[in-house]
Amino acid sequence: MTLQILAVDDSRTMRKMIQMTLENAGIETHLADDGVNGLTALEGLEPDAIITDINMPNLDGFGFIDAVRAQDKHRKTPILVLTTESAPELKAKARQAGATGWVVKPFDPDKLVRALNMIAG
Template sequence: MSKRILTVDDSASMRMLLRVSLTAQGYDIEGAEDGVHGLARMQEVDPDLLITDINMPHMDGFELIEAVRALPRFRGTPILVLSTEFSEEKKTRARSAGATGWITKPFDAEKLGAAIRRVCP
């Protein structure tokens, strides 16, 4: 069975881009438009991997990661941040919130795939 990935990004075009790139690599992709919806979808979809943006309305990526990690069933679920930001400060914040890794936008589909394989069995 193919792996399920939940992508959370407030930009519809970014979600579609992820969907198209990752579906081609054999993943099942679900999407959500902000942290709040992401948290709800997380529990419905129970994905193998969460990929989230940082800057989003309502609930940002840091808050989403913290909220997801606070749920016992997702303690070991890999979470990748996909953001245009790359400052050390933001990365540290993401890490302490519970992120597994950080990918900088714009992404290269192949390298994204490699990064996913490193965290998602």
């Protein structure tokens, strides 16, 4: 079974790195450039997991996680935060919003794939 992931990040470079990493691991990847577009992309998707950045324009990662968790069909979808932030209070805030895990950028491709397989498998 192929995993299907939605990755939301405002950095085009980061989206490309995530896409290359995941597709090289045989994971189907859908991309969005901010939380608003992430919510739009989710309308037609049932991803096995979601990756989101925190610092984004229009709708940040916390708002995006809140909005995803407010939808019945995505209430239990694993959400992995991928960000440059590492402050414990931000991790706690993400957990309270409903994030499943936290990976700090720059990410190790193998660790990211392993984390996704653990939470989405």
